[in-house]
Amino acid sequence: MKKLKVYHIDAFTTEQFSGNPAGVVLDADSLTMNEMQKIANELNVSETVFLLKTEHKEADFKVKYFTPKEEINFCGHATVGLSWLLSTDLGWSEKAEQIILETNIGLVPVKWNKDGKGVTSVEMTQVAPKVKEIHLENSKIAEVLGLSTHDIDDRYPIKLASTGNWHLLVPVKTQKAIDSAKPNFKKLAQLNENYNIDTTHLFTFDTDEKDNDLYTRDFLPALGVDEDPVTGAANGALSGYLVLEKILDPTTRHQLKIAQGHAMNRPGTLDVTIEPGEDHPIIKVAGAAVVTIEGTLNLQSPPLVKV
Structure with missing residues (x-):
């Protein structure tokens, strides 16, 4: 019987039962892809990350991400949850200034932000942002999301x-309108599958709290999860879009505070830094986390097949 350390970590928050819960499984090298998928389904959070050894010369670890339905290439909040665990409970903040994770999309550096008392947040530098066109009428996307066409911020x-x-980025006029969205998840899943989209991400600059720069919601029914509370990957992509589309000045350094999760009663915040780069904007997404559950997974060995 395999015994694996398993954690439930709330990311992008400093309080338990807020932010976005991620499953974290350590020492996962002995697991098959099928076992990882079954474990992710058993933990039944939006994403579970598995920590493995790496053969990449520039990386410290390799990671795999799974929703309850399938493997995905990258997950921001699970990266924050895992990195918080490594930096605090497992002592990596005393060994190094950062770690580098090998993912399906390339290397993702994660550094620790500290004060005199210890780690305050972890900050991941995401891969180069990209945008591309999609031809959807406002009325169509509004209908699928359960909004009125008037709610879309053109x-x-x-x-x-x-x-x-x-991610499909949908600008909405107000936080109130975003919170009122009631997607038709069957139709939204089909739309996302048709366009090879992972999530549909609603955003607005009109926030209820003055400390926040943006407010967002994220839906991913095609991946087996209707809504994700606080999303590092989607908000990183949003931040790249804001400068690539010149909504924000691409020649200037920006610091954004993004709020999400209120509609699910799991509020959280992300601190995003956008820096001009030679070839592309550099997107850094930071947040704190809380270890909520720690346990042992007892994985039974498959029965021997008699010949």
Whole structure:
């Protein structure tokens, strides 16, 4: 019987039962892809990350991400949860300034932000942001999302954006309108599958709290999860979109505070830094986390087949 350390970690929050819960499984080298998928389904959070050894010369670890339904290339909040665990409970913040994770989309550095008392947040540098066109009528996307066409903010384009996963970015006029969205998840899943989209991400600059710069919601029914509370990958892609589309000045350093999760009663915040780069904007997404559950997974060995 395999015994594996398993954690439930709330990311992008400093309080338990807020933010976005991620499953974290350590020492996963002995697991098959099928076992990882079954474990992710058993833990039944939006994403579970598995920590493995790496053969990449520049990386410290290799990671795999799974929803309850399938493997995905990258997950921001699971990266924050895992990195928080490594930096605090497992002592990596005393060994190094950062770790580098090998993912399906490339290397992702994660550094620790500290004060005199210890680690305050972990900050991941995401891969180069990209945007591309998608031709969808406002009325169609509004209908699928359970919004009125009037709710769509046509000052900004509806586009696809990525820092590893493709997200459909939908500008909405107000936080109230975003919170009122009631998607038809069957139709939204079909739309996302048709366009090879991982999630549909609603955003607005009109926030209820003055400390926040943006407010968002994220839906991913095609991946087996209707809504994700606080999303590092989608908000990283959104941040890249804002400068690539010149909604924000691409020559200036920006620091954004993004709020999410309120509609699910799991509020959380992300601190995003956007820095001009030679070839592309550099997107850094930071947040704290809380270890909520720690346990042991007893994985039974398959029965021997008699010949």
